[in-house]
Amino acid sequence: MTITELLPPDVEPVTLAEVKAHLRLETTEEDTLLTALIHTARLHLESQTGLCLISRLLRLYLDDWPEGRVIQIARGPVQTIEIVTVYDSSGAPVELDTAGYVLDGAARPARLVLPERRATERALNGIEIDFTAGFGESGADVPDTLKRALTLHVAAMFELRGVLSLDDQPGAVPQGYERLIAPHCQRRL
Incomplete structure:
Protein backbone atom coordinates (compact mmCIF):
# COMPACT_ATOMS: atom_id res chain seq x y z
CA MET A 1 0.00 0.00 0.00
CA THR A 2 1.37 3.37 -1.06
CA ILE A 3 -0.26 6.76 -0.69
CA THR A 4 0.79 9.76 -2.76
CA GLU A 5 -0.34 13.36 -2.69
CA LEU A 6 -1.92 14.40 -6.00
CA LEU A 7 -2.58 18.02 -5.07
CA PRO A 8 -0.85 19.90 -2.24
CA PRO A 9 -3.01 21.90 0.16
CA ASP A 10 -3.83 25.47 -0.87
CA VAL A 11 -3.01 26.90 2.57
CA GLU A 12 -1.12 25.98 5.72
CA PRO A 13 -2.94 25.23 9.00
CA VAL A 14 -1.32 28.22 10.71
CA THR A 15 -0.79 31.55 9.01
CA LEU A 16 2.35 33.61 8.85
CA ALA A 17 0.56 36.27 10.91
CA GLU A 18 -0.25 33.75 13.67
CA VAL A 19 3.36 32.58 13.85
CA LYS A 20 4.70 36.13 13.83
CA ALA A 21 2.31 37.08 16.63
CA HIS A 22 3.52 34.08 18.66
CA LEU A 23 7.15 35.08 18.08
CA ARG A 24 6.36 38.77 18.62
CA LEU A 25 7.94 39.68 15.29
CA GLU A 26 6.79 42.85 13.57
CA THR A 27 9.21 43.05 10.64
CA THR A 28 8.98 41.20 7.34
CA GLU A 29 12.68 40.26 7.18
CA GLU A 30 12.10 36.65 8.26
CA ASP A 31 8.82 36.01 6.39
CA THR A 32 10.35 33.72 3.75
CA LEU A 33 12.09 31.60 6.37
CA LEU A 34 9.00 31.44 8.59
CA THR A 35 6.82 30.38 5.66
CA ALA A 36 9.26 27.54 4.90
CA LEU A 37 9.37 26.53 8.58
CA ILE A 38 5.56 26.40 8.74
CA HIS A 39 5.61 24.03 5.75
CA THR A 40 8.32 21.87 7.35
CA ALA A 41 6.47 21.73 10.68
CA ARG A 42 3.25 20.65 8.94
CA LEU A 43 5.02 17.88 7.02
CA HIS A 44 6.65 16.66 10.24
CA LEU A 45 3.39 16.66 12.18
CA GLU A 46 1.54 14.88 9.40
CA SER A 47 4.22 12.19 9.20
CA GLN A 48 4.07 11.72 12.99
CA THR A 49 0.27 11.44 13.16
CA GLY A 50 -0.79 10.05 9.78
CA LEU A 51 -3.21 12.96 9.42
CA CYS A 52 -3.81 15.44 6.64
CA LEU A 53 -4.42 18.77 8.32
CA ILE A 54 -5.72 20.69 5.31
CA SER A 55 -7.94 18.92 2.74
CA ARG A 56 -6.25 17.63 -0.38
CA LEU A 57 -6.49 14.93 -3.03
CA LEU A 58 -4.50 11.74 -2.40
CA ARG A 59 -4.16 8.38 -4.18
CA LEU A 60 -3.96 4.97 -2.53
CA TYR A 61 -2.21 2.30 -4.61
CA LEU A 62 -2.99 -1.37 -3.94
CA ASP A 63 -1.47 -4.41 -5.64
CA ASP A 64 -4.65 -6.43 -5.05
CA TRP A 65 -7.84 -6.29 -3.02
CA PRO A 66 -7.47 -7.15 0.68
CA GLU A 67 -8.75 -10.57 1.80
CA GLY A 68 -11.70 -9.13 3.70
CA ARG A 69 -14.11 -6.65 2.19
CA VAL A 70 -12.70 -3.72 4.19
CA ILE A 71 -10.02 -1.52 2.62
CA GLN A 72 -8.01 0.43 5.19
CA ILE A 73 -6.77 3.91 4.33
CA ALA A 74 -3.93 5.04 6.59
CA ARG A 75 -4.18 8.80 5.92
CA GLY A 76 -7.14 10.66 7.31
CA PRO A 77 -9.59 11.96 8.11
CA VAL A 78 -11.01 10.77 4.77
CA GLN A 79 -13.82 13.00 3.54
CA THR A 80 -14.77 11.47 0.20
CA ILE A 81 -13.83 8.77 -2.28
CA GLU A 82 -13.40 10.39 -5.68
CA ILE A 83 -12.47 7.64 -8.16
CA VAL A 84 -11.58 3.94 -7.97
CA THR A 85 -9.59 2.67 -10.94
CA VAL A 86 -8.60 -0.92 -11.78
CA TYR A 87 -6.30 -1.91 -14.65
CA ASP A 88 -7.47 -4.70 -16.99
CA SER A 89 -5.41 -7.33 -18.85
CA SER A 90 -4.49 -4.90 -21.63
CA GLY A 91 -3.31 -2.32 -19.08
CA LEU A 103 -16.90 4.90 4.14
CA ASP A 104 -15.94 5.34 7.76
CA GLY A 105 -13.62 8.27 7.14
CA ALA A 106 -13.25 9.32 10.77
CA ALA A 107 -11.91 5.91 11.87
CA ARG A 108 -8.14 5.53 12.29
CA PRO A 109 -7.35 4.04 9.83
CA ALA A 110 -10.31 4.98 7.67
CA ARG A 111 -12.34 2.05 6.38
CA LEU A 112 -13.91 1.65 2.96
CA VAL A 113 -16.21 -1.07 1.57
CA LEU A 114 -16.90 -1.00 -2.16
CA PRO A 115 -19.93 -2.64 -3.79
CA GLU A 116 -17.87 -3.79 -6.79
CA ARG A 117 -14.40 -5.33 -6.66
CA ARG A 118 -13.24 -6.10 -10.16
CA ALA A 119 -10.03 -8.15 -10.46
CA THR A 120 -6.89 -6.38 -11.58
CA GLU A 121 -4.45 -7.83 -14.09
CA ARG A 122 -1.51 -5.67 -13.05
CA ALA A 123 1.03 -7.28 -10.71
CA LEU A 124 1.87 -4.00 -8.95
CA ASN A 125 -0.33 -0.97 -8.22
CA GLY A 126 -3.26 -2.45 -10.12
CA ILE A 127 -5.82 -0.59 -8.02
CA GLU A 128 -5.92 3.17 -7.49
CA ILE A 129 -8.28 4.86 -5.05
CA ASP A 130 -8.37 8.66 -5.24
CA PHE A 131 -9.73 10.28 -2.09
CA THR A 132 -9.91 13.62 -0.34
CA ALA A 133 -8.53 13.74 3.19
CA GLY A 134 -8.12 16.51 5.76
CA PHE A 135 -9.96 18.39 8.46
CA GLY A 136 -11.13 21.12 6.09
CA GLU A 137 -10.14 23.86 3.66
CA SER A 138 -8.57 26.24 6.20
CA GLY A 139 -6.69 26.33 9.46
CA ALA A 140 -9.95 27.14 11.25
CA ASP A 141 -10.99 23.50 10.68
CA VAL A 142 -7.82 22.04 12.28
CA PRO A 143 -7.96 21.09 15.98
CA ASP A 144 -6.43 23.80 18.19
CA THR A 145 -3.99 21.40 19.88
CA LEU A 146 -2.44 20.55 16.50
CA LYS A 147 -2.21 24.22 15.56
CA ARG A 148 -0.54 24.93 18.91
CA ALA A 149 1.94 22.10 18.31
CA LEU A 150 2.76 23.56 14.87
CA THR A 151 3.30 27.05 16.28
CA LEU A 152 5.60 25.74 19.04
CA HIS A 153 7.54 23.67 16.52
CA VAL A 154 8.03 26.62 14.17
CA ALA A 155 9.27 28.71 17.11
CA ALA A 156 11.78 26.00 18.10
CA MET A 157 13.09 25.73 14.54
CA PHE A 158 13.24 29.52 14.25
CA GLU A 159 15.44 29.58 17.35
CA LEU A 160 17.89 27.25 15.57
CA ARG A 161 17.93 29.25 12.32
CA GLY A 162 21.58 30.22 12.68
CA VAL A 163 22.69 26.72 13.66
CA LEU A 164 20.82 24.53 11.16
CA SER A 165 20.01 25.16 7.53
CA LEU A 166 16.41 24.88 6.36
CA ASP A 167 17.28 21.55 4.71
CA ASP A 168 18.36 20.13 8.09
CA GLN A 169 15.09 21.05 9.81
CA PRO A 170 13.30 19.92 11.89
CA GLY A 171 16.30 20.09 14.17
CA ALA A 172 14.36 20.16 17.41
CA VAL A 173 10.97 19.29 18.77
CA PRO A 174 9.91 21.63 21.57
CA GLN A 175 8.98 20.53 25.04
CA GLY A 176 5.28 19.69 25.21
CA TYR A 177 4.99 18.96 21.48
CA GLU A 178 4.60 15.20 21.97
CA ARG A 179 1.84 15.71 24.56
CA LEU A 180 -0.07 17.99 22.19
CA ILE A 181 -0.03 15.55 19.27
CA ALA A 182 -0.33 12.30 21.31
CA PRO A 183 -4.14 12.09 21.16
CA HIS A 184 -3.92 12.26 17.36
CA CYS A 185 -1.19 9.62 16.90
CA GLN A 186 -1.93 6.04 15.97
CA ARG A 187 -0.41 3.52 18.34
CA ARG A 188 0.46 0.06 17.14
CA LEU A 189 1.08 -3.03 19.23
Missing part, protein backbone atom coordinates in the same frame (compact mmCIF):
# COMPACT_ATOMS: atom_id res chain seq x y z
CA ALA A 92 -6.26 -0.02 -19.71
CA PRO A 93 -7.79 1.79 -16.74
CA VAL A 94 -11.35 0.85 -15.81
CA GLU A 95 -13.24 3.19 -13.49
CA LEU A 96 -15.42 1.32 -10.98
CA ASP A 97 -18.89 2.43 -10.00
CA THR A 98 -18.58 3.71 -6.42
CA ALA A 99 -22.31 4.25 -5.90
CA GLY A 100 -23.27 2.51 -2.69
CA TYR A 101 -19.80 2.48 -1.15
CA VAL A 102 -19.55 2.62 2.64
Whole structure:
Protein backbone atom coordinates (compact mmCIF):
# COMPACT_ATOMS: atom_id res chain seq x y z
CA MET A 1 0.00 0.00 0.00
CA THR A 2 1.37 3.37 -1.06
CA ILE A 3 -0.26 6.76 -0.69
CA THR A 4 0.79 9.76 -2.76
CA GLU A 5 -0.34 13.36 -2.69
CA LEU A 6 -1.92 14.40 -6.00
CA LEU A 7 -2.58 18.02 -5.07
CA PRO A 8 -0.85 19.90 -2.24
CA PRO A 9 -3.01 21.90 0.16
CA ASP A 10 -3.83 25.47 -0.87
CA VAL A 11 -3.01 26.90 2.57
CA GLU A 12 -1.12 25.98 5.72
CA PRO A 13 -2.94 25.23 9.00
CA VAL A 14 -1.32 28.22 10.71
CA THR A 15 -0.79 31.55 9.01
CA LEU A 16 2.35 33.61 8.85
CA ALA A 17 0.56 36.27 10.91
CA GLU A 18 -0.25 33.75 13.67
CA VAL A 19 3.36 32.58 13.85
CA LYS A 20 4.70 36.13 13.83
CA ALA A 21 2.31 37.08 16.63
CA HIS A 22 3.52 34.08 18.66
CA LEU A 23 7.15 35.08 18.08
CA ARG A 24 6.36 38.77 18.62
CA LEU A 25 7.94 39.68 15.29
CA GLU A 26 6.79 42.85 13.57
CA THR A 27 9.21 43.05 10.64
CA THR A 28 8.98 41.20 7.34
CA GLU A 29 12.68 40.26 7.18
CA GLU A 30 12.10 36.65 8.26
CA ASP A 31 8.82 36.01 6.39
CA THR A 32 10.35 33.72 3.75
CA LEU A 33 12.09 31.60 6.37
CA LEU A 34 9.00 31.44 8.59
CA THR A 35 6.82 30.38 5.66
CA ALA A 36 9.26 27.54 4.90
CA LEU A 37 9.37 26.53 8.58
CA ILE A 38 5.56 26.40 8.74
CA HIS A 39 5.61 24.03 5.75
CA THR A 40 8.32 21.87 7.35
CA ALA A 41 6.47 21.73 10.68
CA ARG A 42 3.25 20.65 8.94
CA LEU A 43 5.02 17.88 7.02
CA HIS A 44 6.65 16.66 10.24
CA LEU A 45 3.39 16.66 12.18
CA GLU A 46 1.54 14.88 9.40
CA SER A 47 4.22 12.19 9.20
CA GLN A 48 4.07 11.72 12.99
CA THR A 49 0.27 11.44 13.16
CA GLY A 50 -0.79 10.05 9.78
CA LEU A 51 -3.21 12.96 9.42
CA CYS A 52 -3.81 15.44 6.64
CA LEU A 53 -4.42 18.77 8.32
CA ILE A 54 -5.72 20.69 5.31
CA SER A 55 -7.94 18.92 2.74
CA ARG A 56 -6.25 17.63 -0.38
CA LEU A 57 -6.49 14.93 -3.03
CA LEU A 58 -4.50 11.74 -2.40
CA ARG A 59 -4.16 8.38 -4.18
CA LEU A 60 -3.96 4.97 -2.53
CA TYR A 61 -2.21 2.30 -4.61
CA LEU A 62 -2.99 -1.37 -3.94
CA ASP A 63 -1.47 -4.41 -5.64
CA ASP A 64 -4.65 -6.43 -5.05
CA TRP A 65 -7.84 -6.29 -3.02
CA PRO A 66 -7.47 -7.15 0.68
CA GLU A 67 -8.75 -10.57 1.80
CA GLY A 68 -11.70 -9.13 3.70
CA ARG A 69 -14.11 -6.65 2.19
CA VAL A 70 -12.70 -3.72 4.19
CA ILE A 71 -10.02 -1.52 2.62
CA GLN A 72 -8.01 0.43 5.19
CA ILE A 73 -6.77 3.91 4.33
CA ALA A 74 -3.93 5.04 6.59
CA ARG A 75 -4.18 8.80 5.92
CA GLY A 76 -7.14 10.66 7.31
CA PRO A 77 -9.59 11.96 8.11
CA VAL A 78 -11.01 10.77 4.77
CA GLN A 79 -13.82 13.00 3.54
CA THR A 80 -14.77 11.47 0.20
CA ILE A 81 -13.83 8.77 -2.28
CA GLU A 82 -13.40 10.39 -5.68
CA ILE A 83 -12.47 7.64 -8.16
CA VAL A 84 -11.58 3.94 -7.97
CA THR A 85 -9.59 2.67 -10.94
CA VAL A 86 -8.60 -0.92 -11.78
CA TYR A 87 -6.30 -1.91 -14.65
CA ASP A 88 -7.47 -4.70 -16.99
CA SER A 89 -5.41 -7.33 -18.85
CA SER A 90 -4.49 -4.90 -21.63
CA GLY A 91 -3.31 -2.32 -19.08
CA ALA A 92 -6.26 -0.02 -19.71
CA PRO A 93 -7.79 1.79 -16.74
CA VAL A 94 -11.35 0.85 -15.81
CA GLU A 95 -13.24 3.19 -13.49
CA LEU A 96 -15.42 1.32 -10.98
CA ASP A 97 -18.89 2.43 -10.00
CA THR A 98 -18.58 3.71 -6.42
CA ALA A 99 -22.31 4.25 -5.90
CA GLY A 100 -23.27 2.51 -2.69
CA TYR A 101 -19.80 2.48 -1.15
CA VAL A 102 -19.55 2.62 2.64
CA LEU A 103 -16.90 4.90 4.14
CA ASP A 104 -15.94 5.34 7.76
CA GLY A 105 -13.62 8.27 7.14
CA ALA A 106 -13.25 9.32 10.77
CA ALA A 107 -11.91 5.91 11.87
CA ARG A 108 -8.14 5.53 12.29
CA PRO A 109 -7.35 4.04 9.83
CA ALA A 110 -10.31 4.98 7.67
CA ARG A 111 -12.34 2.05 6.38
CA LEU A 112 -13.91 1.65 2.96
CA VAL A 113 -16.21 -1.07 1.57
CA LEU A 114 -16.90 -1.00 -2.16
CA PRO A 115 -19.93 -2.64 -3.79
CA GLU A 116 -17.87 -3.79 -6.79
CA ARG A 117 -14.40 -5.33 -6.66
CA ARG A 118 -13.24 -6.10 -10.16
CA ALA A 119 -10.03 -8.15 -10.46
CA THR A 120 -6.89 -6.38 -11.58
CA GLU A 121 -4.45 -7.83 -14.09
CA ARG A 122 -1.51 -5.67 -13.05
CA ALA A 123 1.03 -7.28 -10.71
CA LEU A 124 1.87 -4.00 -8.95
CA ASN A 125 -0.33 -0.97 -8.22
CA GLY A 126 -3.26 -2.45 -10.12
CA ILE A 127 -5.82 -0.59 -8.02
CA GLU A 128 -5.92 3.17 -7.49
CA ILE A 129 -8.28 4.86 -5.05
CA ASP A 130 -8.37 8.66 -5.24
CA PHE A 131 -9.73 10.28 -2.09
CA THR A 132 -9.91 13.62 -0.34
CA ALA A 133 -8.53 13.74 3.19
CA GLY A 134 -8.12 16.51 5.76
CA PHE A 135 -9.96 18.39 8.46
CA GLY A 136 -11.13 21.12 6.09
CA GLU A 137 -10.14 23.86 3.66
CA SER A 138 -8.57 26.24 6.20
CA GLY A 139 -6.69 26.33 9.46
CA ALA A 140 -9.95 27.14 11.25
CA ASP A 141 -10.99 23.50 10.68
CA VAL A 142 -7.82 22.04 12.28
CA PRO A 143 -7.96 21.09 15.98
CA ASP A 144 -6.43 23.80 18.19
CA THR A 145 -3.99 21.40 19.88
CA LEU A 146 -2.44 20.55 16.50
CA LYS A 147 -2.21 24.22 15.56
CA ARG A 148 -0.54 24.93 18.91
CA ALA A 149 1.94 22.10 18.31
CA LEU A 150 2.76 23.56 14.87
CA THR A 151 3.30 27.05 16.28
CA LEU A 152 5.60 25.74 19.04
CA HIS A 153 7.54 23.67 16.52
CA VAL A 154 8.03 26.62 14.17
CA ALA A 155 9.27 28.71 17.11
CA ALA A 156 11.78 26.00 18.10
CA MET A 157 13.09 25.73 14.54
CA PHE A 158 13.24 29.52 14.25
CA GLU A 159 15.44 29.58 17.35
CA LEU A 160 17.89 27.25 15.57
CA ARG A 161 17.93 29.25 12.32
CA GLY A 162 21.58 30.22 12.68
CA VAL A 163 22.69 26.72 13.66
CA LEU A 164 20.82 24.53 11.16
CA SER A 165 20.01 25.16 7.53
CA LEU A 166 16.41 24.88 6.36
CA ASP A 167 17.28 21.55 4.71
CA ASP A 168 18.36 20.13 8.09
CA GLN A 169 15.09 21.05 9.81
CA PRO A 170 13.30 19.92 11.89
CA GLY A 171 16.30 20.09 14.17
CA ALA A 172 14.36 20.16 17.41
CA VAL A 173 10.97 19.29 18.77
CA PRO A 174 9.91 21.63 21.57
CA GLN A 175 8.98 20.53 25.04
CA GLY A 176 5.28 19.69 25.21
CA TYR A 177 4.99 18.96 21.48
CA GLU A 178 4.60 15.20 21.97
CA ARG A 179 1.84 15.71 24.56
CA LEU A 180 -0.07 17.99 22.19
CA ILE A 181 -0.03 15.55 19.27
CA ALA A 182 -0.33 12.30 21.31
CA PRO A 183 -4.14 12.09 21.16
CA HIS A 184 -3.92 12.26 17.36
CA CYS A 185 -1.19 9.62 16.90
CA GLN A 186 -1.93 6.04 15.97
CA ARG A 187 -0.41 3.52 18.34
CA ARG A 188 0.46 0.06 17.14
CA LEU A 189 1.08 -3.03 19.23
